[in-house]
Amino acid sequence: MKRIEMPYTERFGEVMSALTSRGLLLGTYDAKGKANAMTIGWGSLGCVWSSPMWIVLVRPSRYTYQCLEHSRCFTVCVPGEELDNACQVCGEKSGRDMDKLAACGLTSSKAAAVNAPDIHQCRIIYECQVVHYNDVVPAHLAGEIQTGMYKNGDYHRLYYGRILATRATAGK
Numbered sequence: 001m002k003r004i005e006m007p008y009t010e011r012f013g014e015v016m017s018a019l020t021s022r023g024l025l026l027g028t029y030d031a032k033g034k035a036n037a038m039t040i041g042w043g044s045l046g047c048v049w050s051s052p053m054w055i056v057l058v059r060p061s062r063y064t065y066q067c068l069e070h071s072r073c074f075t076v077c078v079p080g081e082e083l084d085n086a087c088q089v090c091g092e093k094s095g096r097d098m099d100k101l102a103a104c105g106l107t108s109s110k111a112a113a114v115n116a117p118d119i120h121q122c123r124i125i126y127e128c129q130v131v132h133y134n135d136v137v138p139a140h141l142a143g144e145i146q147t148g149m150y151k152n153g154d155y156h157r158l159y160y161g162r163i164l165a166t167r168a169t170a171g172k
């Protein structure tokens with residue numbers, strides 16, 4: 001899809017609507033340079049330390065976690081409804097076992113500003129450089145979140161990705 005530069009503050013409603021329905025695709029490269037996409041349903045787009053920022057939550061069990069520990073950058077790619085099936089596959093299967101992009105018919109190339117994949121079929125892409133991370137502290141969690149989200153541990157690591165570029169298709 002042809003995209004143009006866009007202020008990161010635009011199309012917020014569309015992005016949140018995708019995040020909370022089919023999910024967004026978190027793009028990373030593994031240590032061998034293979035592109036991977038993981039569906040995310042949680043994340044925060046805003047301004048931190050005077051920088052545009054995506055904060056994403058990744059459990060240590062994900063292959064994406066390994067990729068992020070290695071590459072320290074990621075893309076947040078916003079799919080339209082035509083990619084519903086791809087979001088399901090990328091939210092169930094692991095890049096440890098297969099090439100998910102190829103399986104879903106998705107193509108990618110290295111993003112312009114960071115070493116992470118630009119998934120061509122997505123409508124909006126944010127290119128992010130990790131500037132901080134922290135782990136969920138079990139003792140600091142509200143009780144209902146602890147019991148509802150972390151029965152098996154696997155506490156998320158929060159990656160703070162400074163947005164270096166945002167590009168989007170001309171319209172929805």
Ligand SMILES: Cc1cc2nc3c(=O)[nH]c(=O)nc-3n(C[C@H](O)[C@H](O)[C@H](O)COP(=O)(O)O)c2cc1C
Pocket residue numbers: 021022023036037038039040041042043057058059061062063064065087088090091092093094095096
């Ligand atoms: C709608 C949806 C949202 C998800 N959100 C997250 C998330 O925010 N963080 C996370 O760690 N896993 C999340 N997952 C689970 C991962 O996408 C899933 O475990 C995936 O297979 C991991 O892929 P990977 O091993 O290639 O990294 C979500 C799954 C779905 C279906």
